[in-house]
Amino acid sequence: MNPRRKKRLLFASALVGGVAAIATLLLFALNSNLDLFFTPTEVVEGREDSGLMPEVGQRIRVGGMVVEGTVERDPTSLKIAFQVADTGPAITVLYDGMLPDLFREGQGIVAQGTLIEPTVLEASEVLAKHDENYMSPEIAEAMGQTHEPMQYDDAQTGGGY
Template identity: 70%
Template sequence: MIPRRKKRLAWVLALIIGVAAALSLILFALSKNIDLFYTPTEVLEGKGKDLTKPSVGQRIRVGGMVVEGSVSRDPKTLEVSFRVTDTGPEMTVLYQGILPDLFREGQGIVAQGTLIEPSVLKATEVLAKHDEEYMPPELAEAMKGIKHVNPNAPDYTGEKPESKKPEGY
């Protein structure tokens, strides 16, 4: 082999090894920052065919409904404790901070944090879900005086409007 080709081959191999090493380090770093989503039943009973449970100390997201009568607030601090369920067992969520405006008992939430016990999550963020019928208060107030007209409804003469097709159809 010509010495010039040997040098090129060495540079190409070094480049491939360097890119592979950098890519493996990036993937390893990203795997530590993944927050997996669980329901309370999956946290306590396991997820998937092999029923894998998250380990204590793992960062996860838990979604479910806030159990009625389970919200307790510390009057001196912003610490809140509540239970979350889906259809099965309940788990406790501890949170320090201001909860979202839509948070209430019986409402769907997603809490992100660290599992400190098999059934207790120390949340760093709580997100309140809303249904598709939700409308911001400002928009609801602005729309109070507006009457919605259905384009397929009969007009004031009692006749349904005819749909006009472009010529050529």
């Protein structure tokens, strides 16, 4: 093999090896930062379609409704415990921090954290979901749903449009 071809072959194989190493490291980094979304039923029973079940110690997101009457607050700190359910079994969420303003019993939430027991999630973040019919006052006013459109007469506005 001529030396020029040998050099090209070595360069091409080093380039392919480098790209493969970078892709492997990138996929490993992305996989370690991946938070899968589960419902409380899927946390307890596993996913029907794939059989995937979260393991203790895994970071996950859980979404569901806060069960009425399960919110327990520690009077001396910001610690709170509550249960989240969908249509099946509930799981317990432990959280230490400020809750969103929209958080209340019967409200939809998404909690992100680590599963410390098969049915207990230690949350690092709690997000409250607002009603899908929510509309900010500014938009509602612009659309005229809550307020009558303002009537201007030409004397107030100084003439035409």
